[in-house]
Amino acid sequence: MATKDKDFVHLHVHSDFSLLDGCCRMDRLMGRAQELGQSAMALTDHGNLFGTISFIKQAEKHGIKPIVGCEGYMVTDHKNDEKPGRENHKSYHIGMLAKNYEGYQNLSKVVSDAHVDGFYYRPRTDLETLAEHSKGLIGFTGCMQGWVPQLILRGKEDEAEKAMGQMIDIFGKENYFVELHNHGIEEQAQLVPVLLKFAKKFDLKVIASNDVHYVKEEDWAPHDALLCIQTGSKIDDENRMRYDAKQFYLKSREQMEELFREAPESITNTFAVAEMCELKLPFGENHYPVFTLPPEINTKEVDNVKYLKLLCIEGLKGRYEKEYLAEELRGEDTDEKVRELSERVDYELSVITKTGFNDYFLIVADFMGWAREQDIPVGPGRGSGAGCLVAYVLGITDIDPLRFGLLFERFLNPERVSPPDFDIDFCMRRRAEVIEYVREKYGRDCVANIITFGTFGAKMVVRDVARVRDVPYAEADKLAKMVPDDLNISLEQALEKSPEFRQECETNPIAKQIIETGKVIEGMVRNVGTHAAGVIIADRPLRELVPLTSQDGVLTTQFPKDPVEDLGLLKMDFLGLKTLTVIAAAEKHIREKEGFEKFRVADVSLEDKKTFEILNEARTIGVFQLESDGMRRLCRQMNISNVDEIIALIALYRPGPMEWIPDYIKGKEDPST
Numbered sequence: 025m026a027t028k029d030k031d032f033v034h035l036h037v038h039s040d041f042s043l044l045d046g047c048c049r050m051d052r053l054m055g056r057a058q059e060l061g062q063s064a065m066a067l068t069d070h071g072n073l074f075g076t077i078s079f080i081k082q083a084e085k086h087g088i089k090p091i092v093g094c095e096g097y098m099v100t101d102h103k104n105d106e107k108p109g110r111e112n113h114k115s116y117h118i119g120m121l122a123k124n125y126e127g128y129q130n131l132s133k134v135v136s137d138a139h140v141d142g143f144y145y146r147p148r149t150d151l152e153t154l155a156e157h158s159k160g161l162i163g164f165t166g167c168m169q170g171w172v173p174q175l176i177l178r179g180k181e182d183e184a185e186k187a188m189g190q191m192i193d194i195f196g197k198e199n200y201f202v203e204l205h206n207h208g209i210e211e212q213a214q215l216v217p218v219l220l221k222f223a224k225k226f227d228l229k230v231i232a233s234n235d236v237h238y239v240k241e242e243d244w245a246p247h248d249a250l251l252c253i254q255t256g257s258k259i260d261d262e263n264r265m266r267y268d269a270k271q272f273y274l275k276s277r278e279q280m281e282e283l284f285r286e287a288p289e290s291i292t293n294t295f296a297v298a299e300m301c302e303l304k305l306p307f308g309e310n311h312y313p314v315f316t317l318p319p320e321i322n323t324k325e326v327d328n329v330k331y332l333k334l335l336c337i338e339g340l341k342g343r344y345e346k347e348y349l350a351e352e353l354r355g356e357d358t359d360e361k362v363r364e365l366s367e368r369v370d371y372e373l374s375v376i377t378k379t380g381f382n383d384y385f386l387i388v389a390d391f392m393g394w395a396r397e398q399d400i401p402v403g404p405g406r407g408s409g410a411g412c413l414v415a416y417v418l419g420i421t422d423i424d425p426l427r428f429g430l431l432f433e434r435f436l437n438p439e440r441v442s443p444p445d446f447d448i449d450f451c452m453r454r455r456a457e458v459i460e461y462v463r464e465k466y467g468r469d470c471v472a473n474i475i476t477f478g479t480f481g482a483k484m485v486v487r488d489v490a491r492v493r494d495v496p497y498a499e500a501d502k503l504a505k506m507v508p509d510d511l512n513i514s515l516e517q518a519l520e521k522s523p524e525f526r527q528e529c530e531t532n533p534i535a536k537q538i539i540e541t542g543k544v545i546e547g548m549v550r551n552v553g554t555h556a557a558g559v560i561i562a563d564r565p566l567r568e569l570v571p572l573t574s575q576d577g578v579l580t581t582q583f584p585k586d587p588v589e590d591l592g593l594l595k596m597d598f599l600g601l602k603t604l605t606v607i608a609a610a611e612k613h614i615r616e617k618e619g620f621e622k623f624r625v626a627d628v629s630l631e632d633k634k635t636f637e638i639l640n641e642a643r644t645i646g647v648f649q650l651e652s653d654g655m656r657r658l659c660r661q662m663n664i665s666n667v668d669e670i671i672a673l674i675a676l677y678r679p680g681p682m683e684w685i686p687d688y689i690k691g692k693e694d695p696s697t
Contacts (some may be wrong), residue, residue, distance in 0.1 A: 032277035032291050033298040035066040036095070036119060036167070036203070036233035038263040040548035041075035041477075047238040047247035048308065049547055052076050053274065054086040055238050060276050064089035064298040066121055071097050071147045074081070074477070074549075077587035080305065086184030091301045093121035093162075096136055097148045098171065100187075108341060115148050116171040117559065119164030119203060122374045123301050127160025135582070139573040147573075155194045160474055162297060163195040166218065167231070167235050168211055176218050176613040177211055188222055192371050201297065204290050207269040220287060225509055226380040231297060232280050232290035237272040244270040246544035252492035254668070259492050309592040313466050313563045315386035332382050334412075335389065336369050339417030346562055366415070368426070372414045375438045381535075384594065386444055387561070389418040390465075395458050400602050401604040403449025405447040412444075420446060422626070428671070443589060447598065451608055452600035459598055467563040472572060472579040474555035474588060474595065482507045482515050485542040496533060537555040558585050590691040603648040630667040639664050649674055661689055 038046030039053060046352045048071060063086055067079045076092055083090035096114040122128040134157050138147035154163075165172045165188070170193070175184035179357045192200050203225040205212045238247040248266060249259065249353050257264035260658070275283075277291065284290050317323055317331055326334070344365060376382055395402050396419070404410075405421030411430035415421045425432070436444050450458055463471045480488070485505045490500030506525035507518045519526045528535045554575045566572055570591060571582040581588050589595055607625055630637070638644070640658040640663060650659065655677055663674055669692075676685050690697055 028648070029585060031230075032065070032280055033064045033089070033091075033294040034060065034234060034236055034274060034295060035093070035121065035164070035231060035294055036068050037065060037081065037236040037274075038069055038095070039067060039075050041072060041078075042095075042237070043069040043549060044250055045237065046550070047243055047250050047544065048274075050075065050082040052239045053084045054088055055395075056274050057088055058086045060274070061622055062088065062277075063245070064091060064295075064301075066091035066093045066298075067299075068093040068119055069122075070095055071135070071138065071287055071571070073132065073550075073570070073582050073684060074403075076571075077583055077590065079394070085428055089301075090303075091298060092131070092303055093119065094131060095119050095137065095166070097146050098144075098149050098154070100171065102150055102152070102480075114174075116174060117169040118154075118171070119166050119402070121162040121164075121297070122303050123160050123162055123186055123199075123299055124303055125160075126602070127162075127301055129322060130157035130160055130306065132569075133157045133567050136567045136572040137583075139571075140579065142519060143574065148670060151190065151194065152367040158194050158196075158199075158462050161199065162300065163191060163196060163200045164233075165191070165201070165231075166203055167205055168209075168215065172222070172279065173215050173219070176215055178475065181203060181218065181693075184218075185222065185225075186225060187641070192226060192228075197226070197228065199300075200228060201293070201647050202228050202403060203233050204230055204284060204287060205233055205235060206273040207235070209268050216286070229293045230287055230290045231293045232284045232287070234275050234280065235272055235276050237267075239274055241270070241273050241421050242542055246541045247272070248540050249308055249489055250491050250545060250548075257492065257496045260494060263562075268446055286338040305591065307590050311562050311564065311569060311592045312594045313561050315383045315472065316388065328382050328386060329377055330377070332386055333373055334416055335386075336373065336417050339419065340369065342363055343417050364426070368413050368432075369417065372412060372432050372436075375432070378438060379441050381436070381444055383416060383544055385414060385420070388415075388420050388448070388596070391458055391462055392418075392420050392448070392462055398454075398457065400454045400457060401451040401608040403599075403601060403604060404444070405451070407447035408446070409444065409446040411435050414584075415446070415511065420448075428668075434456065440652045443595070445595070447597055447599060449599045449601040449604055451604045452602045453605050459624055462559065462561060462596075466561050467565070468579070469560045469567065472566050472581050474558035474560060474562045474585050475573065475575070475577065475582060476584060477549045477552045477556050478551040478553060480542075480546045480547055480548050480550050482513050482542070483516055485546045487612040489538045489541045489545065493538065493540070499534075503538065515539055554580055555585060557599045559596050561594045561596060578654075601648065606646065623666065632674070636664050638665075639670070658685065663692070 034057070035050070037053070039048045039050055041045050046442070065074060065083065067090070069075055071094065072582070073092070080092070082088045098116050098118045099115050104674055120131055120134070121129045134149050137153055138149045141147040142150070167173070168177070171187050172184045173180070174186055204218050204219060208218065211625055220226070220230065238244060252259055255265050279292055279322050281288065295414055314326055317326070317328065321331060344361070366528055376385060392402060405415070405423050409415055410421050411425045411432050412421070412435045413432065416424055423430070486501055486507065488505040490503065506522055506528060507513065508521050510517075510521070511624060513521070519529060529539050530536070538667070550605045560581055562568065562569060566579070566581070570588060570593070571635055573580050575584050585595055611623060611625055614620050640661050641651070642659040644650040644659060649655070658673060658677060662669060664673065671689065676682065676688060
């Protein structure tokens, strides 16, 4: 690697998390930086920290020092003022970097505040918020859309000087830098001499930036297409949004030196800024909430570990009422069963305590108990959590793991500790009530939904790029349908797998352009959403731990589920299941009939022959997991006669074991085979 390139650092970079503007996937971005021999890089996406963890992991994978930052939007009046048309209402760009963990926390608070409390067309912060949370942060004057540059371009140098003075007061002289740009744009050429003059007057250091929006020079065309996708425009639209130059790519040190010959120190100063930043995020720390014991419990004598055991003992007696009859009524078989139950619970509790998940079980048992008290339909449990006897006796699940021979270690293994994860189903209509209960109990600022990111798939990117190139819909649709339906297939893989698609690319120049542009864009973030079930619960206000946004007025993390768990936050899945809603309605309808006032689906025997008849006749429309055409065909073939065969039915009808279905049916009919 060239040592020279190690002395220059790109401090203003946008990834694809600058939604539909940044045209840099993290892997390509870091791969190119590694090729150029660059030792560090900052990520400064527009108004968010969405890509922070992905950036850190990709940077470390490529041997590059990650610097966490953001190009925020700032107003000079109050961010909560929503009166348009005022001079000081305009939002300006401001670059910020985190020097350390305190800086990361403050950056997270600034960005969260902008999304949750300051959003007006875009997430906006203000001078007051910046001043309150400036410790550990580095600030830049920004691009042409920065506060100081905008005032200069309007011919208001006196006001620009005052603005610079205000920003110095906020960040401190040693943490505020004058940012220079040169993309061959006339306004930038006007700015540079004035900014250099200001830097000298205020004794500030200057840095050279390239406002990176795409990886390589030739990527300007895919970036231009991405802008059209963002704005719903066509490439040929004259008045559409477009960049004034084709120079917003990841340049080498030599290229940057050539651009900033009048300020050579602006190159080496970038490395000095990188040296100021030493952020280590606390991966692996535990920020699970602590369960508060009921007021009637003497906390001097009973801690959460003992309380969990007390609940388990009580739950055993409730679940296994016959086994816990008075001693004189029990036989030897019952005594053996009691010993088995006690030993299993003691073992599970020892693992739960060893791995530190006592509070987790208390929290889940609490909101499950509350849901039942409110007559909110809940599922019996599914997934590996059904193998936990502690969960069964606490009322978290309704499946006896001993009856079905289920393994606790699939749920929580002392040899390979990972957070337990209950798949908990609630009535779809009333799921929100349970989440609201959790918010009230643990604090609204400690509970949030989890963000998700939708990305450009191969078919989608073909359609999107074709549209912005004004290709007729029928032609675009035909080309997209040539891409095989394989899950997560890439355009490159599609070209290998589909001769028709490959031939179209080779013989049709327009198709080739679409596919080449699509290859750059595919896999990038297209939109944001909310995780269907995941909710985060923390032991402190989440703004201290992760950046937040707001989705439809609901607090939501800016990091997706894997990063929030990596940072030690508790993720709970509150699944909304329509089947439970339907069952509850059916129960209510049945109870209205004379003689069925106390009817409960839970009381129906697992050996009910009429149920098996219904399944064998494939009358399963509306039955969870059994209503697809393929599953109904299998129901007819299986000749189900007991509940274990229903379990086998559902377990077999999956991509892996599906090929063994004929062998299973044959073995069922003739065990000797």
